[in-house]
Amino acid sequence: MFESLKKKFSRTSEKLEEEIIEEAEAEDNLQEEKGTRFSFFSFGRKNKEEKEEDKEDESNLLPEAEDTSMDEETSADEVEEDKKSGFFSRFRSSDDEAEEDSEEDSEEEVEEDLEEDIEEVQEEKKSHFWSRNKDKDKNKEDISADGEATGGLFSFVREKTISEKHVEDILFELEMELLQADVAMEVASEVVDSVKNDLVGKKIKRSNDITEYTFLALRNAVAEIIDIPGKSMTEMIEAKKQEGEPLVVMFVGINGTGKTTTIGKLANYYLKRGYTPVIAASDTFRAGAIEQVTYHADNVGVKIIKHKKGSDPAAVAFDAVEHAKAQGKELVLIDTAGRMQTNTNLMDEMKKIKRVSKPDLLVFVGDALTGNDATEQAKKFNEAIDIDGVILTKADADSKGGASLSIGYVIKKPIMFLGVGQGYDDIKEYDAEWMLNQLFSEDDEAIEVEE
Incomplete structure (x- = not known):
């Protein structure tokens, strides 16, 4: 029932996520992390208690640096370097091997290795991001019965804000698609305006936030339209x-x-x-x-x-x-x-x-x-x-x-x-x-x- 309309709503969420992730990647403000990626419709099945549990779980998703012992004199640059080192450590060998290598290699060799690792990871992240749309069948295999998936979860190093430029083209396209679905002009415009008002200004830390905010914005807009009071x-x-x-x-x-x-x-x-x-x-x-x-x-x-x-x-x-x-x-x-x-x-x-x-x-x-x-x-x-x-x-x-x-x-x-x-x-x-x-x-x- 209403399959076409549901697909349009879901695509709006996907396009907004891609828009913001692509921008964050260009800003070097994106990192991939292990965790659960939620599909658009999965938020409709999550009650308040589950959402609170998810927030607690997601707070532990960011990888920790290998060495967290830092004194008060550690500079901001050194902190950032340690974060990068901890995040990209999965592309090196085991922790023990890394420590042995660091003792044997000179500081210049370590820095060169680190730069190469960073470049490789960035390339891999780009490849992984774009492959999500190219390899849909593989993504479907990762999605559980609850509409959740284990891959493709991204977070932003610096918190991002959904702006008007992010949603302008996407919501224009949604409006055109609603009209093609025989939605009345005034209704399509009302949906788009409501979603825009709800989304612009929202702070986001992870890609899941984009999906959830878009889901709730669309759902709230539709709820206002279809709930016309009257006696039964x-x-x-x-x-x-x-x-x-x-x-x-x-x-x-x-x-x-x-x-x-x-x-x-x-x-x-x-x-x-x-x-x-x-x-x-x-x-x-x-x-x-x-x-x-x-x-x-x-x-x-x-x-x-x-x-x-x-x-x-x-x-x-x-x-x-x-x-x-x-x-x-x-x-x-x-x-x-x-x-x-x-x-x-x-x-x-x-x-x-x-x-x-x-x-x-x-x-x-x-x-x-x-x-x-x-x-x-x-x-x-x-x-x-x-x-x-x-x-x-x-x-x-x-x-x-x-x-x-x-x-x-x-x-x-x-x-x-x-x-x-x-x-x-x-x-x-x-x-x-x-x-x-x-x-x-x-x-x-x-x-x-x-x-």
Whole structure:
């Protein structure tokens, strides 16, 4: 789910890491160390306790110099020389051999050897840094099930700060990629601005810091966008039940988005939770539409109110509401004819159904796979009749994630349900935290649907 969008987020982190490491290398401000390198998505699985433990572990990752006995008169140059000697000692023979060589060789020979060692290590570090991208298969073998790897961990001799120049080109590229993924322009811009504000000025000591800060910045930006407040349909049913009235829900959208199937899924969803729904077949323009919604109603075992083809759709909706009130049913689901948002006559007919049935909720049903089209359709319907929420179908098959990320933010109305499969049980009440986990989890986990 949302594989394309997740890859774009991960690539942003990788590019920023490469940008800063390359700069640090040119500044002779980079050293490689043994330790655990975390992948972008691994930070989503780490709780606070684990992060504290990681910080304690990472504080011991820097290699120690061979000889730590220094008197107070040791100069800064000598300290730096000792650090270099300790860091690069792994390219020499054992400690004992190094001590024997130092006794036998003259000071000039030792200095020459040290310079050669430094040059060799720098070349090896460069080779290792660039080989990370060239040899992806080898890197994958080093990554554990938790998204962690044992190689490629870098630290900076002098602490670095993420600046605007580091992120400018990278975030521009991210914005273009989000637009290509059918994310609305205003949403893509909001994500980029938020990430930029979060990252610029951050102090970093290790490459893991870059990955973690980028992960958190992206996650926070997306969290703000997808969390549109609103009451759940279940809460509203309970509130209306206390008043002795049914909750009336009217569904709108264009043809082919799965509106009628969604009504069948919702009838099944609430029937299993102890409520008694009734369906109104108010799409009277097509005989096939009445047959289709009747088929779903029969399959899930709920009452359907229908008239013959060509009858007044508002009258069908009114009869369904009266039936629910008379029979003590808690939920009325009104199916309407699919219509393009540009068809004035059909939009006027929809407004009439709304006036007559007086729905408590007016829900737009959109196809997640249509991306920006779904967002634009929702926008037009909202302008015409002021919708209350959105249901997105086919979310499980959506690799881009553009509609899921954009639609609620653009019209300032919440997503209420997601269709996540073809069966009647394959519908999920929307939860922003669940959505974040889908977007920021590396593994393609099975989508959990409430039974």
